[in-house]
Amino acid sequence: MSDQSTPATDSGGSDDSGGFGRSSSSDSSGSAGSGANGGELIGQIAASIRRERERSGLSMAELARRAGIAKSTLSQLESGAGNPSVETLWALGVALNVPFSRLVDPPRPVVKVIRAGEGPVTHSERADYAATALSSCPPNARRDIYRIEAQPGEARASDPHMPGTVEHVLIGAGRALVGPTEAPVELGPGDYVSYPGDTPHVFRALAPDTLAVIVMEHI
DSSP states (O other): OTTOSSOOOBOSSTTOTTSSSOOOTTOGGGOSSOSTTHHHHHHHHHHHHHHHHHHHTOOHHHHHHHHTBOHHHHHHHHHTOOOOOHHHHHHHHHHHTSOHHHHHSOOOOOOEEEOTTOSOEEEOSSSSOEEEOOOOOOTTOEEEEEEEEEOSSSOEEEOOOSTTOEEEEEEEESOEEEEETTSOEEEOTTOEEEEETTSOEEEEEOSTTEEEEEEEEEO
């Protein structure tokens, strides 16, 4: 990425003929994501640019300046109205100090289950005390912690949170179905699960007085 100190200037939409969502008649072989999935890809790129900009603490004007593109162009890209060229995305990646792939195909959280008695354990030398590492916090992430008390009945169905959100759940007592709406995992005391919080997800208590701790991780 050392040869990108002079990225191409974006004029606010006119440089998008070779972009990701639509292909031009003169150079369709140079585009990616054209056709039915083009809108989905552009929306994904828009969310990635916005997420990485907010994580870096840059204003829209400052990121546009560093990338050498117009602020209006960046605004269009973040709203999903623009169709970015490879050069524009590469310049944004350099300005944000992230790989090009992070904007085009960001890493997707997966469902991770650790049952009671599993996981790496560290023991105390002076007390009957054992600590099991369930999850390490990514750089620059914020985590909010909640204690949950739930009874059997209708599930708590949650809409997707902000892009990049991950939820961590540890069951203290009772049993519950927890995780992505299409494939929740049954958990008992001491069981842990993490899953994408930016997709529909549920928490359904299966036993009276179910207790859990939920940690919401925002990147």
